[in-house]
Amino acid sequence: MANYKRLARSGRDWSNYELKAYNITFAFHAPDKFFPTPDPSLDLVDPAILISPSHVINNPALSDVxxxxxxxxxxxxxMEDSFVIDFTAKTLKLLGYNERCTTIATHYNIPLTIAGDGKCAAPADVCLIHNSNFVLLVLIEDSFLTLRNDSAAQVIAAAIAAFQLNSGKREDHTLQPLDTMTILA
Incomplete structure (x- = not known):
């Protein structure tokens, strides 16, 4: 294996280089293999959202939502990044992910400690934050406007940062730190 120098870099700057340097591998899984529960119900979603074409928004019969x-x-x-991020947050809200004590946040900087002393951040485009900053989900937009395709490395950095934050929050409340945690990304 080649010798890769491990650098303290922001999660937004992570690329395949960091994955190799930290010996991180990943595999994609079909949603039904990753999520053991059936698809969430869409019963609470306005049916017009499911059947109306997006170009017909001036129909007075449509709800404001x-x-x-x-x-x-x-x-x-x-194809503007900010709209994709906002749309993702709106979708999570529409599907009820902003349940009691859970916030949908955009552009959230998760602190990331690298090599014990390298203080960086791993910005998540969208994340779910439960109670006192316990991060449950991180999303990084796959930037189709740039030629770089490092979104997998960036979401892994954000998931690592979320794990560090969550484990630290547990220790702050005199609970055992986490050994492992599944963070949806």
Missing amino acids: AVEYLSYLRRTRL
Whole structure:
């Protein structure tokens, strides 16, 4: 194996180099293999969102919620990063992920400690934060506007940072630190 220098870098700057340097490998899994529960119910979602084309938002029969959501969907086609991030947050909210004591946050900087003293951050485009900053999910947009395709490395950095943060929060509350944790990404 080649010798890779481990550098304290922001999660946004992680690339395949960092994955090799830290000997990190990953595998993709089909959703039904990763999530053991059945698909969430869409019963609480306005049916118009599920059946209306996004270009027909001036229909007075549509609810305000449907118009807002379909407007975001339409804007994501403009291929602007901010709309994709906002649309993702709106989708999580629409599906009820902002349940009691859980916040959907965008552009959240998760502290990342590397090599014991390298203080960096791993910015998550969207994440779910439960109670006192316990991160449950991190999303990094796959930037289709750039030629770099390092989103896998960046989401892994954010998941590592979330694990560090969550384990540290447990220790702050005199609980055992985590050995492992599944962080949806």
